[in-house]
Amino acid sequence: MFEIVYKKVLNPTVTLMDIKAPLVARKAEPGQFIILRVDEDGERIPLTVAGYDREKGTIRIIFQTVGATTYKLSLKEQGEYIQDFCGPLGKPTELDGLKNVLIVGGGVGCAIALPIAEELKRRGAKVTSVIGFRTKDLLILEDEFKACSDKLVVMTDDGSYGTQGNVCAPINQMFENGEKFDKVITIGPLIMMKFVVSAVKPTEIPCDVSMNPIMIDGTGMCGGCRLTLIQNGERVTKFACVDGPDFNGYEVDFDEAMARGVMYKDFERHAYEDACNLFKGVK
Amino acid sequence: MAKFNMSLKKNEMPMQDPVLRGKNFSEVALGYTKELALDEANRCLECKNPTCVQGCPVNVDIPGFIKKIKEDDIKGAYAIISKTSSLPAVCGRVCPQETQCEAKCVRAIKGEPVGIGRLERYVADNALTCEIEKQPKNGHKVAVVGSGPSGLTYAGDLIKMGYDVTVFEAFHTEGGVLTYGIPEFRLPKQIVKDEVNKLKNLGVIFMPNVVIGRTLTIEELFEDGYEAVFVGSGAGLPNFMKIPGESLKGVYSANEFLTRSNLMKAYRTNATTPIMKGGKVIVVGGGNVAMDAARTALRLGAEKVTIVYRRSMNELPARREEVENAIEEGIEFNLLTNPVEILGYNNLEDRRDPKNGFVTGVKCIKMELSDPDEKGRRRPVAIPNSEFEIEADTVVMSIGTSPNPLIKQTTKGLEVNKWGGIVVNENGLTSLEGVYAGGDAVTGASTVISAMGAGKIAAKATDEYIKSKA
Ligand SMILES: Cc1cc2nc3c(=O)[nH]c(=O)nc-3n(C[C@H](O)[C@H](O)[C@H](O)COP(=O)(O)OP(=O)(O)OC[C@H]3O[C@@H](n4cnc5c(N)ncnc54)[C@H](O)[C@@H]3O)c2cc1C
Ligand SMILES: Cc1cc2nc3c(=O)[nH]c(=O)nc-3n(C[C@H](O)[C@H](O)[C@H](O)COP(=O)(O)OP(=O)(O)OC[C@H]3O[C@@H](n4cnc5c(N)ncnc54)[C@H](O)[C@@H]3O)c2cc1C
Ligand code: SF4
Ligand code: FES
Numbered sequence: 001m002f003e004i005v006y007k008k009v010l011n012p013t014v015t016l017m018d019i020k021a022p023l024v025a026r027k028a029e030p031g032q033f034i035i036l037r038v039d040e041d042g043e044r045i046p047l048t049v050a051g052y053d054r055e056k057g058t059i060r061i062i063f064q065t066v067g068a069t070t071y072k073l074s075l076k077e078q079g080e081y082i083q084d085f086c087g088p089l090g091k092p093t094e095l096d097g098l099k100n101v102l103i104v105g106g107g108v109g110c111a112i113a114l115p116i117a118e119e120l121k122r123r124g125a126k127v128t129s130v131i132g133f134r135t136k137d138l139l140i141l142e143d144e145f146k147a148c149s150d151k152l153v154v155m156t157d158d159g160s161y162g163t164q165g166n167v168c169a170p171i172n173q174m175f176e177n178g179e180k181f182d183k184v185i186t187i188g189p190l191i192m193m194k195f196v197v198s199a200v201k202p203t204e205i206p207c208d209v210s211m212n213p214i215m216i217d218g219t220g221m222c223g224g225c226r227l228t229l230i231q232n233g234e235r236v237t238k239f240a241c242v243d244g245p246d247f248n249g250y251e252v253d254f255d256e257a258m259a260r261g262v263m264y265k266d267f268e269r270h271a272y273e274d275a276c277n278l279f280k281g282v283k
Numbered sequence: 284m285a286k287f288n289m290s291l292k293k294n295e296m297p298m299q300d301p302v303l304r305g306k307n308f309s310e311v312a313l314g315y316t317k318e319l320a321l322d323e324a325n326r327c328l329e330c331k332n333p334t335c336v337q338g339c340p341v342n343v344d345i346p347g348f349i350k351k352i353k354e355d356d357i358k359g360a361y362a363i364i365s366k367t368s369s370l371p372a373v374c375g376r377v378c379p380q381e382t383q384c385e386a387k388c389v390r391a392i393k394g395e396p397v398g399i400g401r402l403e404r405y406v407a408d409n410a411l412t413c414e415i416e417k418q419p420k421n422g423h424k425v426a427v428v429g430s431g432p433s434g435l436t437y438a439g440d441l442i443k444m445g446y447d448v449t450v451f452e453a454f455h456t457e458g459g460v461l462t463y464g465i466p467e468f469r470l471p472k473q474i475v476k477d478e479v480n481k482l483k484n485l486g487v488i489f490m491p492n493v494v495i496g497r498t499l500t501i502e503e504l505f506e507d508g509y510e511a512v513f514v515g516s517g518a519g520l521p522n523f524m525k526i527p528g529e530s531l532k533g534v535y536s537a538n539e540f541l542t543r544s545n546l547m548k549a550y551r552t553n554a555t556t557p558i559m560k561g562g563k564v565i566v567v568g569g570g571n572v573a574m575d576a577a578r579t580a581l582r583l584g585a586e587k588v589t590i591v592y593r594r595s596m597n598e599l600p601a602r603r604e605e606v607e608n609a610i611e612e613g614i615e616f617n618l619l620t621n622p623v624e625i626l627g628y629n630n631l632e633d634r635r636d637p638k639n640g641f642v643t644g645v646k647c648i649k650m651e652l653s654d655p656d657e658k659g660r661r662r663p664v665a666i667p668n669s670e671f672e673i674e675a676d677t678v679v680m681s682i683g684t685s686p687n688p689l690i691k692q693t694t695k696g697l698e699v700n701k702w703g704g705i706v707v708n709e710n711g712l713t714s715l716e717g718v719y720a721g722g723d724a725v726t727g728a729s730t731v732i733s734a735m736g737a738g739k740i741a742a743k744a745t746d747e748y749i750k751s752k753a
Binding site: 085 | 453454463491493497499517521523530532535538542543687
């Protein structure tokens with residue numbers, strides 16, 4: 001059992017938690033993730049390591065309530081426990097040698113991007129961050145990004161905060177102004193990453209994406225997290241949990257990944273509605 | 284002297300009705316009653332030079348334990364089996380006896396062999412308590428990576444010899460494939476739990492949710508004071524055929540399909556884990572894994588389940604008994620057939636059609652077996668222009684696995700062969716001092732009993748190694 005030592009609600013659907021997990025905290029690096037089960041019989045879900053404190057032995061997770069499991073988790077309070085917490089999994093993001101990086105985060109993807117931005121800053125790199133949200137109410141981690149970015153641009157789709165538009169607008173602008181980066185790292189909804197990759201492509205700056213397909217074991221056993229890379233014209237199967245979650249954005253077959261991502265939509269809506277009704281009954 | 288039962292046939296295993304069982308997840312084979320067991324035991328001739336024992340990968344004293352059944356001394360029988368096998372309740376259910384002990388039984392020369400597997404299961408299920416001898420603690424610590432049959436066996440042997448044993452398991456539950464692969468209707472999970480609990484009671488410490496190579500490395504285990512490490516991390520990642528359409532929605536690896544059903548309990552109606560239900564299911568492959576996936580699909584409510592396999596019935600690598608069970612339950616077999624493409628729905632008029640990207644069928648080609656090569660193996664070869672299509676809503680790929688590279692990548696100096704299997708000597712020792720390995724991680728996908736055998740050999744070698752150091 002793993003204790004929730006701190007909890008903070010960031011916006012109506014996004015929650016931050018620090019979980020006591022000393023073995024995981026000892027090793028975690030930016031870009032890695034954990035798998036948790038809220039309770040006995042619960043589903044295993046992957047969440048990115050949004051931060052870690054090696055001394056206190058805690059791991060920070062930031063998650064959006066999208067379905068049954070994240071909903072159950074969001075109901076847990078500080079001082080309560082979760083059943084299983086396994087990690088760190090996946091390969092850490094490659095940060096060696098980077099001096100000047102553009103980070104593009106969208107929605108909860110910003111939670112995944114934050115520790116990468118922080119680590120780059122810690123290593124003395126120049127960090128430019130563009131973070132985008134649908135609307136002001138969904139904005140998260142602005143202060144945290146400000147603290148670790150040399151320049152921060154906040155976008156909202158509806159213009160209710162920051163600049164109106166999607167994240168591609170400011171990055172196109174930066175490229176037009178001739179700004180250069182060693183690398184672009186983008187994390188967010190697949191469709192956003194797809195557009196960011198197309199925007200970066202003409203500049204030939206390397207562009208990494210963080211892929212979050214459906215996972216079961218997260219240790220390289222089930223094959224459910226497979227995705228296709230197109231390398232030298234050949235389609236190569238990779239497993240996000242062991243080969244990723246970061247991949248070269250130019251190689252990822254986004255259309256396929258998006259199609260696979262909606263496989264269980266109907267089923268999950270039911271599971272979520274059931275869970276909600278279940279908890280309504282309890283309350 | 285009517286000492287032996289000279290019937291040519293083994294006593295039939297009582298089974299759940301094939302139609303009923305296709306709709307539930309309860310165990311299919313119900314086990315011998317005492318009468319059936321005694322009667323079957325009496326078919327054993329107590330050979331002086333028992334060939335069955337040679338057929339058993341761990342050389343269980345088969346006539347020895349059968350004799351105890353005849354004397355109705357179940358505990359005695361269990362004690363004999365336990366000397367060489369650590370998971371009798373499991374092996375009695377899942378060993379491919381027809382190619383091992385029973386294949387060598389003299390009674391099989393004329394008629395059917397003695398039902399050794401069924402008798403083993405009878406003993407294991409009925410020997411309720413059994414004293415286990417345990418040596419006093421010797422103060423040495425060993426670590427085990429993975430809690431599949433190889434790791435459990437290794438742990439069991441060393442705890443009995445007085446070692447402190449810790450098993451690190453990546454998952455939240457123990458048992459490896461016994462838990463998340465082999466389905467409930469063939470191996471009730473309670474049996475696996477009982478075996479694990481026995482080890483816990485003996486003092487083995489289980490650490491779930493620890494991925495060796497990530498949470499801790501093998502090097503760190505040694506730093507933490509473990510004097511030897513056994514790697515029993517299993518067969519690894521599922522293979523795909525690399526044919527078009529494998530990433531369509533509704534295509535699973537057998538591992539994913541079975542894990543969703545077993546570990547995540549998707550088979551329960553109130554489960555939160557999604558899995559495809561209903562419709563037409565095609566399972567590609569012919570091993571135990573394929574049979575399990577097919578029979579699981581049936582139980583999840585599939586209208587029709589078809590196995591597609593590129594060789595013929597004789598070459599099906601699955602346990603014979605499970606093939607027969609599958610046929611009885613109504614699984615269809617499309618043999619000498621190989622998929623060339625998985626077909627999907629693609630509405631070009633409406634890109635937003637929710638059916639887009641889902642499987643609709645499989646395009647296959649007919650195969651024939653070539654003339655035997657030098658080794659006597661007959662290769663399947665495609666018959667030109669024999670393509671045809673089978674309808675399907677779900678396709679389960681069950682065509683083997685490749686080793687997970689994690690431990691190799693994170694353990695300096697650990698040698699693997701060109702397929703990625705860990706290289707070991709005859710004692711299970713790897714290229715690193717104090718690091719042993721066994722089971723599917725070494726051999727590739729194999730059997731429970733050979734994994735167990737490897738755990739045993741490595742346990743013995745570990746004991747000798749640690750004593751020689753002291
Ligand atoms: C490596 C990785 C890192 C992730 N990091 C974060 C994070 O830091 N914060 C965060 O909020 N979310 C993160 N996710 C997504 C998160 O795992 C899913 O939102 C969560 O599993 C949904 O579970 P649920 O039961 O609440 O919703 P469900 O009802 O199961 O599903 C709701 C939606 O989430 C998608 N989904 C369901 N299961 C998974 C799964 N196992 N993996 C990915 N997507 C899934 C479904 O397709 C569906 O669209 C990450 C996913 C991966 C693979
Ligand atoms: C569906 C199916 C049906 C089968 N049917 C039969 C049958 O009828 N008869 C038969 O004899 N055999 C059968 N087999 C094969 C048999 O189950 C395997 O050969 C056997 O389980 C291998 O045992 P093992 O100990 O090597 O590994 P596994 O049982 O695979 O266990 C390995 C364990 O190690 C853990 N692990 C992996 N990596 C790490 C890590 N880095 N850190 C920590 N833990 C890790 C895994 O989570 C797992 O629990 C079947 C297999 C499957 C999949
Ligand atoms: S070979 Fe057959 S008959 Fe002989 S001892 Fe073994 S089981 Fe009994
Ligand atoms: S999640 Fe199962 S292989 Fe990656």
